Amino acid sequence: MTGLRFGLALAASVLALGVAQAQEPKKGGTVHVVVQPEPPMLMQGLNQNGPTNMVAGNIYESLLRYNEKLEPQPSLAKSWEISPDAKVYTFKLQEGVTWHDGKPFTADDVVFTLDKFLREVHPRWRPIVNAQVEKIEKVDDLTVKITLKQPFGPMIMTQEVASAPMIPKHIYDGTDYRANPANNTPIGTGPFKLKEWKKGSYIHLVKNENYWLKGRPNLDEIYWQIIPDAAARAVAYETGKVDVLTGGSVDVYDVARLAKLPNTCMTTKGWEMFAPHAWLTPNVRNGILGNKQFRQGLMYAIDREFGREVVWGGLGKLPTGPISSKTKFYSSDVPLYAFDPKKAKELIKASGYKGETIRLLNLPYGETWTRWTEAIKQNLEDVGVKVQVENTDVPGWTQKASNWDFDLNFNFLYQLGDPAMGVARSYITSNIAKGNPFANVGGYSNPEVDKLFAEAAIAPTDSARQELYTKVQKLLADELPVLWLLEMDFPTIYRCNVKNLVTTGVGVDDGFRDAWKE
Amino acid sequence: MNLAQFLAGRLAKGIVVLFAIAVLNFFLIRAAPGDPAQVLAGEAGAADEQLLIQLRERFGLDQPLLTQLWVYLKGYLTFDLGFSYRQQQSVLSLILDRLPATLLLTGAAFLVSLGLGVLMGALAARRAGRWQDSVITTLALVFYATPLFWVALMSQIVFSLKLGLVPNVGYESIGANYTGLARALDIASHLVLPALTLGLFFTALYARMMRASMLEVAGADFVKTARAKGLSPGVISRRHVARNAILPVVTLAGLQAGQLVGGAVLTETVFAWPGIGRLMFDALVQRDYSVLLGVFFISSAMVVGFNILTDLVYRLADPRIEAVS
Numbered sequence: 001m002t003g004l005r006f007g008l009a010l011a012a013s014v015l016a017l018g019v020a021q022a023q024e025p026k027k028g029g030t031v032h033v034v035v036q037p038e039p040p041m042l043m044q045g046l047n048q049n050g051p052t053n054m055v056a057g058n059i060y061e062s063l064l065r066y067n068e069k070l071e072p073q074p075s076l077a078k079s080w081e082i083s084p085d086a087k088v089y090t091f092k093l094q095e096g097v098t099w100h101d102g103k104p105f106t107a108d109d110v111v112f113t114l115d116k117f118l119r120e121v122h123p124r125w126r127p128i129v130n131a132q133v134e135k136i137e138k139v140d141d142l143t144v145k146i147t148l149k150q151p152f153g154p155m156i157m158t159q160e161v162a163s164a165p166m167i168p169k170h171i172y173d174g175t176d177y178r179a180n181p182a183n184n185t186p187i188g189t190g191p192f193k194l195k196e197w198k199k200g201s202y203i204h205l206v207k208n209e210n211y212w213l214k215g216r217p218n219l220d221e222i223y224w225q226i227i228p229d230a231a232a233r234a235v236a237y238e239t240g241k242v243d244v245l246t247g248g249s250v251d252v253y254d255v256a257r258l259a260k261l262p263n264t265c266m267t268t269k270g271w272e273m274f275a276p277h278a279w280l281t282p283n284v285r286n287g288i289l290g291n292k293q294f295r296q297g298l299m300y301a302i303d304r305e306f307g308r309e310v311v312w313g314g315l316g317k318l319p320t321g322p323i324s325s326k327t328k329f330y331s332s333d334v335p336l337y338a339f340d341p342k343k344a345k346e347l348i349k350a351s352g353y354k355g356e357t358i359r360l361l362n363l364p365y366g367e368t369w370t371r372w373t374e375a376i377k378q379n380l381e382d383v384g385v386k387v388q389v390e391n392t393d394v395p396g397w398t399q400k401a402s403n404w405d406f407d408l409n410f411n412f413l414y415q416l417g418d419p420a421m422g423v424a425r426s427y428i429t430s431n432i433a434k435g436n437p438f439a440n441v442g443g444y445s446n447p448e449v450d451k452l453f454a455e456a457a458i459a460p461t462d463s464a465r466q467e468l469y470t471k472v473q474k475l476l477a478d479e480l481p482v483l484w485l486l487e488m489d490f491p492t493i494y495r496c497n498v499k500n501l502v503t504t505g506v507g508v509d510d511g512f513r514d515a516w517k518e
Numbered sequence: 519m520n521l522a523q524f525l526a527g528r529l530a531k532g533i534v535v536l537f538a539i540a541v542l543n544f545f546l547i548r549a550a551p552g553d554p555a556q557v558l559a560g561e562a563g564a565a566d567e568q569l570l571i572q573l574r575e576r577f578g579l580d581q582p583l584l585t586q587l588w589v590y591l592k593g594y595l596t597f598d599l600g601f602s603y604r605q606q607q608s609v610l611s612l613i614l615d616r617l618p619a620t621l622l623l624t625g626a627a628f629l630v631s632l633g634l635g636v637l638m639g640a641l642a643a644r645r646a647g648r649w650q651d652s653v654i655t656t657l658a659l660v661f662y663a664t665p666l667f668w669v670a671l672m673s674q675i676v677f678s679l680k681l682g683l684v685p686n687v688g689y690e691s692i693g694a695n696y697t698g699l700a701r702a703l704d705i706a707s708h709l710v711l712p713a714l715t716l717g718l719f720f721t722a723l724y725a726r727m728m729r730a731s732m733l734e735v736a737g738a739d740f741v742k743t744a745r746a747k748g749l750s751p752g753v754i755s756r757r758h759v760a761r762n763a764i765l766p767v768v769t770l771a772g773l774q775a776g777q778l779v780g781g782a783v784l785t786e787t788v789f790a791w792p793g794i795g796r797l798m799f800d801a802l803v804q805r806d807y808s809v810l811l812g813v814f815f816i817s818s819a820m821v822v823g824f825n826i827l828t829d830l831v832y833r834l835a836d837p838r839i840e841a842v843s
Contacts, residue, residue, distance in 0.1 A: 030693055032692070032693070037800070038800065040558070040561075040604045040605060040804070041604075041605070041606055047558070047561075049558075049561040050561070121569075121572070123559070123566050123568075123569045126566065126568070127566065178572075178576055178603075179576075183606050184606055184607070198792070199605070199612070199615060199792065200616060200619075200792030200793070200796055200797065201688065201689055201692065201790075201792045202692045204693075221693065223692050223693050225692060225790075226790065226792075227687050227688075227790040228787045228788075228790060229687075229787055229788045229789075229790070231671050231674075231788075232671070232674060232686060232687050232788055232789065232790060235674045235675065235678060235679050235686045235687070236686060236687050236790075238679055239678050239679055239682070239685070239686060241685065241686070241687065241688070241692075392551065393552075393803055394552075394557065394560070394803055395550065395551060395556060395557045395560075395803070395804075396550070396551040396552055397552075398552050398556045398557060398559075398560040399552040399553075399556055400551070402556060402560075433566070433567060435556075435559075435567060435570050436559070436566065436567075436570075437556075437559075437560050438560075
């Protein structure tokens, strides 16, 4: 780390948008969006469930936003400064920001949120703040200083709205956070306010008239409609009941058809922050699955291109290793596994496989996953591996995955903008923890991998980090602690007259600040 | 046995049954894998040990099972159905919120199917063997055999998408802010498809049962007597046959009425109807124990209640039943 890194708050991001679209945003209008399933609550500090984020990302805000290249942009922090030793982060807050109830937003709220509230309740922020942060302090009403114990590369990526939503101190300080009645009437600083939540039907957000960013939001209202059936959602879009089908809300085989409808646009952008990676986790504790040659054999046996083309309707991209090509620190310099049943048979034979039955745990997230499971079962049986598919509902899957009760387990995980946050957790020894379906459930443990991930997280420069991550990708692609199947694309389908919907790396989740309707 | 004694006996039995159901439900739900804390943690996409501990503490899952059972039963004795930590609301208010929509849907389906089914069945019986009978029995067979979800989706595609006659999902036009009559009409237009879909299956059942029952009674001696007296076929059919043939239909109607709450999971899901069925289904996949137990309890109470009511209707429709009960 040399010199001073400066993040500049620029109206430039807004200006650049203005130039690019060459059209003045129109004011007013209502947009109907699908959210599925219904969120359990909208208090984003307490719940980071996908549908919660999708709606609450318009109510709450964090210090930073991230563009499609995952570069930090100003949000509640108008500028930030990182000390030359990369240990002190100073955030300057926007002036004139108020909560939805009219109280001013100040540095006290930031300190309360990051140091007290999220440290107690947020499963993603808690480990970071506990391990990396020495102190969080208020400098003045509009300045907050975070001092780290050591340099931590991904620090600047931790302030996405679902990971660190700002929480009003005057409502939560000194209360039992989870039992606070205010959880039903979320108060944020965001461009939209909660007007009404008719459980089972819709969530109604209205424009925050006192929003700090002048001239925003453009829209008057957003209705988030709750329609449980995927086919009914597609019909609702076709009949004009909804304008936006968010990622994953219609069946994969419906996507191509819907995208061809008149006045319909589709984008797969807006998922760069999460960059979901789908894979099979072998439980390396269970007999033959602990054998590297066997795992490599499985990888050669699986026709991943078929999965992408047929099961996922051509969406997505084949991954080469643990890090998504959409995020930083990706390296393609790794051992590759093309579909090769002959080679698979040789490796499986050499591994000493004796025909034991492998239990494959299906992911109960709908038909597409079941089809994929069937295709893979076929692939594996073609090379002589006996497979028994196990089906459960979601809680059953969660329990089996968390308690390591499987031989091969489907899953897809978010990468969260930096390998130290979304990638390392699936491979490092210290994260072999029962009870968490998103930990290192396969039980893979390798001191070399642990060391590389640990060093990469706190390496002082991006180039030093890249070098370490390149090494670890190469190593993991050889060892195959998980079998990477797909860099998933979640298409957002919307009417073309909804403009500026996906402008950041988290897409629709914080998309309505700048959106407008023609 | 007089009516009061009969009622008291039935109510006492009903309460014992409800208690048994409540205890059984408690253990059944806990026999399913996974608990609400795990589900919530799973949905969050990240979890650590501490989060699970915090959640279990909040849901009261860290208590011994018998303590949990005691808390649950004690609540029910005071009409407190518990609190859903997942939805941050009392179970009773969640249920009461959804009950009107469900009663509207199942009530409409009940009336439509009972009326239409009895009429179709009676008509088919009178025209037994003729083309009207063939049409009705064929239709009834098709409605009876077709899966509900398929009918639901096809009706959406045909009547909403292709013909544009009625909306395909929801309870009312969201964001339209209708009031008074306009709102009632709007809700009615949303009600058409789900009520008909849900009603079709029972319409078929009623029609088949009514037809079979009418034909059976038509062969009875007293009908022959009536015919011999020279009464017109219409009068025989209405006064002598239909009245006697209706008893099995009452049984079936009692069964359907018992399902008025909680019987429409699939229809509510496909038509995004904000009712109890969906509340229950969501609670099931989220292992939201308190909500699930609450809905189970309310719908069990309805079934028990309608059984008693059906027995009463029997006694009114056919006084001979009193002698044997």
